[in-house]
Amino acid sequence: MKFDLKKDSVRAVNQALHDLAQPADVSVDHISGDHNLAVGLNRPHKVTLNGHAGYYCAGMNQQAEVTVHGNVGQGVAENMMSGKVHVFGNASQSAGATAHGGLLVIEGDAAARCGISMKGVDIVVKGSVGHMSAFMGQAGALVVCGDAGDALGDSLYEAHIYVKGSVASLGADCVEKSMRAEHLEELTRLLEAAGSDEDPADFKRYGSARELYNFKVDNVGAY
């Protein structure tokens, strides 16, 4: 099934994707910053988006595999539950925000707050991420093959963070941790799933110090 946004509307594309009773291969051409493309999918469709997508591309995805040949705007794969979103370009801020599951791969860079409030998604960014990435990350893993901006992992809960390059600064309660065997195993699996040939041994792991989990007067300066 093919769509062309020169003549088809985003509404028509999404409705068709929602109505498809069986898994299908779907491509959408001539995307030019259109918002809310391929949102709310709930079948194992394979969707190819050709062009630069706007906000919330593949938002709340379930089961589908969405590939974007271009850059994406704010909130790509936000609140994804399962499936895979692969961006062959850069991502604007809040990539993978609050997502509960699935895999988000960004071949380029991701801007600020990548993985904010992530709740179980795995995110692999082959470039660098902006400031406040994995802010309040609850679960899942963020892999950064490039560098990380300021306040990485601020107010982190239980999400895992792996960074190959430099970290401008760590956020409140985020600390470097030792890379144990289970972490190398997780990182290896994620890099393979993302099609990356990076060496897991080159990465450092960051996680929550768990000092802010319960309010303590002595920590007031960190709040």
Place this chain on the structure above:
Amino acid sequence: MTMKNPGMIESATFNRDVIHEIQRAADTGIYDIRGFGAKRHVPHFDDLLFLGASMSRYPLEGYREKCGTDVTLGTRFAKNPIKLDTVVTIAGMSFGALSANAKEALGRGANIAGTSTTTGDGGMTPEERKTSKTLVYQYLPSRYGMNPDDLRKADAIEVVLGQGAKPGGGGMLLGQKITDRVAQMRTLPKGIDQRSACRHPDWTGPDDLAIKIEELREITDWQVPIYIKVGATRTYYDVKLAVKAGADVIVVDGMQGGTAATQDVFIEHVGIPTMAAIPQAVKALQEMDMHRKVQLIVSGGIRSGADVAKCMALGADAVAIGTAALVALGCNHPKWDADYQKIGSAAGFYDDYHEGKCPAGISTQDEGLAARLDPEDGGRRLANYLNVLTLEAQTLARACGKSHLHNLEPEDLVALNVEAAAMAGVPLAGTSWIPGRESASS
């Protein structure tokens, strides 16, 4: 200023409550956190009166002549607007802050009365979906428990920007209430102090919000209404921006609105009274030719049918109740007074919802305490209360000669004092003077 004995004069500035708070702060080094809403006196609906019919107005006969109470919400864009039998709805309250039995009771009561109930932070429980005929699903900054399956099960979606008890602040659920089930729903470790963000993670500002709302509509195929909820502060501007962002319904929550856990300083010192917010919201809607097209729900300190009728007269389409609904279920009931005393409070004063020790089994996750609330009995109590609110509002509307609650208008109201007259935009009783407007001969 209280004189306990001649010569013993209590300071109005440093009264016993103030002295207690200073000493509590000195003891603990932390601000006071509590539930409930603002407890200070602010201009409220009690400061307004209805002008019943007389020579110049023709009243309707009570119990005989029709006075409609129904409301349809979400007529702007949604394919399936919500139709309710009464203008009184149940505000968003979370499972986590409340027990599962309390949430079920709210759903049951709302069903009997023909109205809607609303989820809260932490997502939708199967129990509340099953027991709520019309359920509004809150879309909050934390996105705890947020998933598209529940989104598609909802009868409406409420994008929460803030609430009256804490505009500009996030939520908190202290560790005592993070049980295994609550932790699992929110993807958090058990027993931690859970923070909810104060702003959404993937949009900033009204232009982004318009795109976010379009995303929610696309995911739900434009079937259900989308509400925007704001705490009452800069209400005139917020309502205009909410309309611009594409809301079907706008919920304005005044500073008397309740919370499960917030800093006392926040509850008492941020936001504006509900009565002051309504005219601002209505003015904004009227200027955009959206009054009655984008529906306005008002909440924050609504207790009686008189409050409901006054909201309608000021231009609201519906109201939402939270604290009053919990009180109807049994919160602060005198029958639990001995238990309230054991935890340092008393019936009528209990506000430590965050501690999870609620003797009435409402704001708790303790299984033993929660079992004290029978959801069926609680639902019946709530339905009774909702029916009373509706009947009282009808009584007042009929007395003003109105065949529907929505036909009440500001002209039916006067104010008892200058503050209320200025905030509500109605004349001071016995005059035609509305402070801030060009004076007419009185």
